[in-house]
Amino acid sequence: MVISGNNRPIVKQRPIGIYGGSFDPIHYGHLRPNLELCERLDLAQVRFIPAFQSPHKDSPQIPLEQRLEMVAQAIKDEPRFVLDEREIQRGGASYTIDTLKSLRQDYPERPLCLLMGMDAFAGIDQWHQWQAILDYAHIIVSHRPSMCADRHDKLIFSATVERFYQAHKADENNINDSIGQCLSGTIHLEPVTQLAISATDIRNRLKNKQSIRYLMPEAVINLIKYYDLYT
Template identity: 40%
Template sequence: MSPHPSPLAPHSHHAIGVMGGTFDPIHFGHLRLAEEMAEAVGLERVLFIPAGQPPHRGVPRTAAAHRLEMVRRAVAGNPRFEVDAREVQSPRPSYTVDTLTELRAELDTEQPLWLLLGADAFLDLTSWHEWRRLFDLAHIAVAARPGARLLQSDAMPSELKNEVSQRQAVGGPSGSVLLRQMTPLGISATAIRDTLARHGSVRYLLPDAVLDYIHEHQLYRYP
C-alpha cells in the first residue's frame, strides 16, 4: 500500500475537507467538527492529517506513529473520513500552507478544497506561516460556538478581519470563509491527557477504539 491515500481523483469536483492537528489524542470534538462541516459544506471526503512536527507548538507528547494510529482507529467506521500520513512521514516541520500546496498539486485546479478549523485556531491564523496564502489554496470553514459573533469579535486581529471581509463569496476552488455554528463539545486533548495522567476516566470523550489503544500502549501515563 502506498503511504498516502490514492492520488486524489482528478476528475471529481466534489469538495474535499482537510482536518489537521496534533491529535494528541483525537477525540469526539475533532470528529464531530469534521462531521458537521462535511454535512454543512457538502464534502465528499475529509482528510485527517496528523501533524508530524508542528512548528508553532511544543513537540507533541506522543510519538507520531501512535497519534497516526489513533486517528486511523477513530475514523475507521466513517466512509467519508480518511487518514493522510504525509506530514507524519515528512522530515520537515508541518506547515499547513505546504500541505495544502501539495494537495492542490494533486488535485484538479477546479476542485474545491476546504480547510476545517475551530474558532480558536482561526483567531490565531495570522501567526501561521504564510497565512495569507492559505486563502489562495483553500476555502476556510470555521466552527464557531453557538451565539459566538466571531467576525465582530475583538479577539479577531484587524489583519484577519480585513482579509475575511474581502472573501465572503463562496464559489470556485478556494478563497472564501464560511462560519458555521457547531454543537459545542468542550472536550480538549489537554484535559484528556491530564485526566489520564491521574488515572481518571476519559470514557465518552473519545472513541472506544482510541481509548483501547491508549490503554494497550500505556500512553499518557506519566510517573
C-alpha cells in the same frame, strides 16, 4: 462546467475538507464538528492530517506511529473520513501552506476547504505564509451555534484578521455554490456542535488516573490502555 476563482474552467466536483492537528490524542471534539461540516457543505471527504511537528505547539508526547493508529481507529467507521499521512512522511515543521500545495497537486480540479475552529482562525496571521492560504483553499471556520456568523465577537480577532475575513467573506446565503464553483478563495463561518474537550485535559486526566470515558471513541481508549500512553 464552471469558472474557478482564477478564471480557469473546471468540472464541478464536490469539495474536499482538510483538517490538520497534532491529535495527541484525537477525541470527539475533533470528530463531531467535522462530521457536521461534511454533511452541511456536502464534502466528498474530510482528510485528517496528523502533523509531524506543529510550529506552534510542543512536540507530541507519544510516537507518531501511535498517533496515526489512534486517528485511524477513531475514523474507521465513517467512510467520508480519510487518514492522510503526508505531513508525517514529509517530516520537519508541518506548515499548512506546504500541505495545501501538495493537495492542490493531487486534486487540481477539486475545491479544497481548510477546516478550523474559531481560536485557530483568530491566530491565523501568525501562520507561515498565511495570506497565501486562500490561493489554494477556502477557509471554513467552525463556531458555537450561539454566535451569529454576521455578528461574530470581533474582540477575538485582531484588526489584521478582521480585515482578512471581511475582504474574503463568502456569500452566506449561497455557501454551497460559493464553495463548489471555485477552487479556493473564500472564508465561511459555520455553526457546529462544539464540545468542550481538549487533548490537554485528556492527558491530564490520564496522568491523574481519572476516567476518559465518553471523551473519545472506545477504540482510541483501548489503544491508550494497550500502549499505556500518557501515564
